[in-house]
Amino acid sequence: MARHELLDNITHKDLKINLRYQPGAGFDHQMARIFPIELGALQAEYPLFFARNTDRDQYDLVALLGFESDENLYLGQGDWLAKSLPLSIERQPFLIGFEGQATSPGSGQPVIHVDMDHPSISEEHGERVFLPHGGESVLLERMNEVLGLIHAGHGESDAFSRTLSGLDLIEPLNLEVTFANGEKTTLNGLYAINEDNLRQLNAESLDLLHQRGYLQHIYMLLASLPQLGALIERKNQKLQSQSE
Amino acid sequence: MAAPGMHRIVIVGGGTAGWMAAAALSRTFGEAKDICLIESDEIGTVGVGEATIPAIKNFHLLLGLDEREFLNAVNGTFKLGIEFDHWGQLGDRYFHPFGPPGTDSWAAQFHHYWLKGQSIGENTGFNDFSVEASLARAGRFGMEGDRKPNYAYHFDAGLYAKLLRRLSESWRVRRIEGKVVDVKLTTESGMIESVRLESGELVAGDFFIDCTGFRGLLIEQALHSGWEDWSHWLKSDSALAVQTESVAPPAPFTRATARSAGWQWKIPLQHRVGNGLVYCSDYIDDDEARKLLLDNVDGQTITEPRQLRFKTGRRLMQWNKNCLALGLSSGFLEPLESTSIHLIQNSLIRFIKLFPAHQIEQAEVDQFNDDVRLEFERIRDFIILHYHVNQRNDSPYWVELREMDLPDTLAHKIELFKSNGRVFRDQYELFAEQSWVVVMMGQGLKPGGFHPIVDNLSDADLRRFLQQTRASVDQLVQLQPMHDAYLRHLQGVEGTESLRA
Incomplete structure (x- = not known):
């Protein structure tokens, strides 16, 4: 279980963050949750889908990063192998907590927590979180911004996927992928835009999607699909380097 | 004989x-x-x-x-009520809880106070004043405290x-x-x-x-x-039912999701989930309905979808x-x-x-x-209400439902509510005033005014009253264990000590 602490400049005055985008450094996840505001930036580098969040009975937006549960093909030897970074990756090891006895997500004041078990936590190496006299570092200022975007993004994401689901525009995807070495894998649990139903929408539905800014999101999702081929190529290169 | x-x-x-x-x-x-x-x-x-x-x-x-x-x-x-998705407008969600929200006065129900609160900038959602709705959202259920939840199964x-x-x-x-x-x-x-x-x-x-x-x-x-x-009022004539494996702890409520030509139910049991689609075969054929249902269930199906026809x-x-x-x-x-x-x-x-x-x-x-x-007709009216009061334009089905002629009894109820938020329960009527209120407001029907007795409270007193009501609901919710922990406790798997979540 992760150890989440409320961030403050006394307890954490010497806290440093040493981010290493490489296997075993806290980023070994097959998917990253993303938010509508990022779709434009991410669609050129990641295949983007919906995934079912059964706890909340909702569809979340995700970027697919690998083909196994702990595989992240965007990890290099310290560097992230893409120009844009999903907010949910960038925020780490920080997260949003809620002050007071909140009964439900979203009630209470949002405050910054830090996951003290995250591999990037350090007291020797990395970037300082607080300045020597307790002020906020550039890193922390950026984290404030990132977490703020994520906080707003939860509601926007739910509203977006709920509307699409109500129009029957989300369908389950069963993808069989074959790699260059002949290995096969099946991707389950991903959902994509139902293009047949999208084509059959009437003018009123299109107008509603347009008014809410969702039409743009939908086309960004569709435009990201060729990135699945690019992700398979990343995997092929990994397999090849392993066999050499 | x-x-x-x-x-x-x-x-x-x-x-x-x-x-x-x-x-x-x-x-x-x-x-x-x-x-x-x-x-x-x-x-x-x-x-x-x-x-x-x-x-x-x-x-x-x-x-x-x-x-x-x-x-x-x-x-x-346990069931604390029903969550309705997409009924008023696409993306909408509201909860019909079994218990009344807040506190009424003898002349005016709680929603009059809430409506006035909205007009002076108090923006807490109506459901946040309902013990049942708040418990449902938190996935909790239990019998701690003085105000026990109203529930079914x-x-x-x-x-x-x-x-x-x-x-x-x-x-x-x-x-x-x-x-x-x-x-x-x-x-x-x-x-x-x-x-x-x-x-x-x-x-x-x-x-x-x-x-x-x-x-x-x-x-x-x-x-x-x-x-x-x-x-002619309730057009659905078919249903498909399918059971699926649970992939999450059972929610303490039923879900009813509106679809393009009908609606889908989700009924969580202890180890499986009952799902189904109620639809009108004039608007969607059986194969489409089957795909629609299966695309929208979680977990592996345990049974083949079973078809039912009804009038x-x-x-x-x-x-x-x-x-x-x-x-x-x-x-x-x-x-x-x-x-x-x-x-x-x-x-x-x-x-x-x-x-x-x-x-x-x-x-x-x-x-x-x-x-x-009489009882049958009042329930019929209540169900028609869900279909009729909608702002959806995405399919001809919803437009037709909005434009259809209503039973006189229902038309009268809607008019009464539209003007000043009044609801009166007939004799023999199953659903209480508060049920009509949450569904009418949840479907997007906003009354033009509220009961004048509410003006007896100063704005500051009204704010305090609303905040106190909300706080007491929150407090009660915090006392209850998670729904699945309470169920396990009833099954005798866990003692009461470990109940607090």
Whole structure:
């Protein structure tokens, strides 16, 4: 279980963050949750889908990063192998907590927590979180911004996927992928835009999607699909380097 | 007649309705009546994962049925209300809780205070003042604190019928295996004298209860009691039901999601989930409906989707001569507000209250039929309300529903609410004022004003009142364990110490 602490400049005055985008450094996840505001930036580098969040009975937006549960093909030897970074990756090891006895997500004041078990936590190496006299570092200022975007993004994401689901525009995807070495894998649990139903929408539905800014999101999702081929190529290169 | 008075009661058809009748009658009359139930293992029953409303607890009280024993026997879970998705407008979500929100004054219900609060910038959602809705959102359920939640259950209807059968048989109901092929009427009075089984056996009785489903073997095929069709208001005529494996702890509420030409239910049981799609076959064909349902369920399916056809409407004489129709033979309303079992229960209780002393008295029969008609019509209106008050333009289905002519009784209720948020409950009406309020507001109907008594409070006092109400709800929610922990506790898996989540 992760150890989440409320961030403050006394307890954490010497806290440093040493981010290493490489296997075993806290980023070994097959998917990253993303938010509508990022779709434009991410669609050129990641295949983007919906995934079912059964706890909340909702569809979340995700970027697919690998083909196994702990595989992240965007990890290099310290560097992230893409120009844009999903907010949910960038925020780490920080997260949003809620002050007071909140009964439900979203009630209470949002405050910054830090996951003290995250591999990037350090007291020797990395970037300082607080300045020597307790002020906020550039890193922390950026984290404030990132977490703020994520906080707003939860509601926007739910509203977006709920509307699409109500129009029957989300369908389950069963993808069989074959790699260059002949290995096969099946991707389950991903959902994509139902293009047949999208084509059959009437003018009123299109107008509603347009008014809410969702039409743009939908086309960004569709435009990201060729990135699945690019992700398979990343995997092929990994397999090849392993066999050499 | 062989026996004087109303001694021999014959129930035709098992299933939920048949066994509810058998249990209630045998429990009430004991050995004073000779009760038998004819059912055939060959005929399937319609019940699937079933959702109920709080009144079912009264029925269990009548049967002396212990809650823990009941829940364990039927794979049951608790239900705090229904969450409605996409009904008013795409993306909308509201909760219809079983209990009233906030605190009323004698003249004005809580929503008047809330409406005034909105007008002075208090933007807390209406459901945040409801204990039941807040518990549901937090996934919690329990009995801590002074204000107990109002609740009902979800359960497996097949297991429920089995449980009631076991009880009934212990109270000396005789079960006769067989299919009824003929109904014999007396020549002079036209009453039912006996039914003949496929085996040739004749079962005679003084009173008959028809639980044969839509076909109404006794009430309609033999007694021609008439049918009032409501499909011009409630257009759905088909359903597909499928069970899936649970992939998350059971939610303490039912979900009803509006779709392009109907709606989907999700009923969480302890270890599986009942799902189904209610739809109108004029707007969507069976294959499309099947894909739509299967695309929108979580977890592996356990059963093949099962198709049901129905007609929405009501038997004109639910009690006719010496025959009472119960369950689908008496009428059908789609389960949008989980009223199917309640209608059976209520008819049964009314019937027992009016149980004929020696012979059938027409005045009693008329009283019964009038009462059940009123109740049936009010529930019908409440269900139509969900369909009619919508702002959806994404399919012709929703547009037509918005533009259709309404029953006068419903049109009046909507007008009354639109002007100043008033709702009055008719006699015999099942759903209380607060139910109408949450559904009307949830579907996007906003009243033009509120009760003037609210102005007696200063703005500052009103704010304080709303904040205190909200805080007491939050506090109560915090006291309760998670729903699945409470269920495990009832099953005796965990002690109460570990209950606090």
